[in-house]
Amino acid sequence: GAVVSQHPSWVICKSGTSVKIECRSLDFQATTMFWYRQFPKQSLMLMATSNEGSKATYEQGVEKDKFLINHASLTLSTLTVTSAHPEDSSFYICSVSGNTEAFFGQGTRLTVV
């Protein structure tokens, strides 16, 4: 299956700052990637679909101006959490679609202090 790498694995930032998370598809060209968020002891929630060369599609209730997604190449999508607040602290996971299933990155633990 596809190898998906996220960076960083964890990050701590101050409230009000912005944080960028990278998702790379190492061996597969991905026109579409997906971003999920998981709060502690909860399930994963789909945030948005990242489309190579075009605007991302956001799920209902996800603020597009707060969670900026850029998918400039077939192997890289980035998620920028702008003006982060403690309530944005979460586990962010990206995925890449394969032939029969999606492949998930190792996740990024964001803590906003």
Next chain:
Amino acid sequence: ELKVEQNPLFLSMQEGKNYTIYCNYSTTSDRLYWYRQDPGKSLESLFVLLSNGAVKQEGRLMASLDTKARLSTLHITAAVHDLSATYFCAVDIKGTYKYIFGTGTRLKVLA
């Protein structure tokens, strides 16, 4: 709106026992996936179920899919402590690879 429910949410069981986790979903889908998640980690793929009647087994775990009943099961046979984790089912939205995840089942196997 597609909803995916799992039960039980929490499961504490003795080693050597058998149990089944259920995953119900609210709309038509032919693709269902099972994942394992350890604390602080991402998802580990367990099973990919792509058609009605699909049954797959790996070690002490067996998964099945009934698309007509909109139900998938994950059966645990002779549980061991190493199976302690959170298990998620996920349903693909119309073949888009966008997944709706179930609520998760936190399994604890007691020695």
